[in-house]
Amino acid sequence: DKTIYLLGGGDSAKDLIMSEDITPKQVLNLDPFIGAETVSKAKNQNYLSLPIYAQDTSAIEKEIKQRNIDSADEMWASYSVPYYLDTPEEISGLFQTIKQFLAENGTAKIAPIAIQAGDAELYAKAREEFMKQIKDYSASSEFNVYVTESTTGGTLFIEKIPASNQESEQKTHLASQQEAEKRHVREERDKERLAEIRKKLGI
Numbered sequence: 001d002k003t004i005y006l007l008g009g010g011d012s013a014k015d016l017i018m019s020e021d022i023t024p025k026q027v028l029n030l031d032p033f034i035g036a037e038t039v040s041k042a043k044n045q046n047y048l049s050l051p052i053y054a055q056d057t058s059a060i061e062k063e064i065k066q067r068n069i070d071s072a073d074e075m076w077a078s079y080s081v082p083y084y085l086d087t088p089e090e091i092s093g094l095f096q097t098i099k100q101f102l103a104e105n106g107t108a109k110i111a112p113i114a115i116q117a118g119d120a121e122l123y124a125k126a127r128e129e130f131m132k133q134i135k136d137y138s139a140s141s142e143f144n145v146y147v148t149e150s151t152t153g154g155t156l157f158i159e160k161i162p163a164s165n166q167e168s169e170q171k172t173h174l175a176s177q178q179e180a181e182k183r184h185v186r187e188e189r190d191k192e193r194l195a196e197i198r199k200k201l202g203i
Helices: 010-018 039-044 057-067 088-101 120-139 163-201
Strands: 003-007 026-030 047-050 072-078 102-111 143-148 155-160
Touching (some): 003 088, 010 026, 047 057, 088 102
Parallel strands (some): 003 026, 003 072
Antiparallel strands (some): 143 155
16 A cells, blocks of 8 residues: 655566565656566556656656655665765755655665765765765654665665654653753752852851
């Protein structure tokens, strides 16, 4: 019953579509380089491929609105993006796609955790942008980010936290901050009182 977006899925979508065990509601493959489709992919009548870059948020938004496609319960990127992206702008666009089209409680999976931009200068800039995006997502109350290790480079998981949970976490964080501030005021007051007592005692 899930809607799955394949980010640059290519022909690797075949195993997913033909599986008897995995029966998603919809599989959307965003891949501008895909060749002729395998007819058998349409077996379950739930597969659609669009020749769109995974980082092209405006094109994706236009298509899913026109076709009435749900937000993604899962996003899969396996040896596609950001692995084959070259520029900081492309990487930023990819993460914007995740932010914009991943449903609440949805999960994006990226493997391997690697990029291979062309020359050394491009690689350095792309890697810097990739790390910036990870840090921003990790610091956000909107997402939960974690990594599982493997011999092939590990998998990055990005989970979208429901807005209701975010509000609850924010309230908890605010309450903690307020309690810390009160504790600090009490500690400072106690210090002042101790100083007064010491002064009176001539200590």
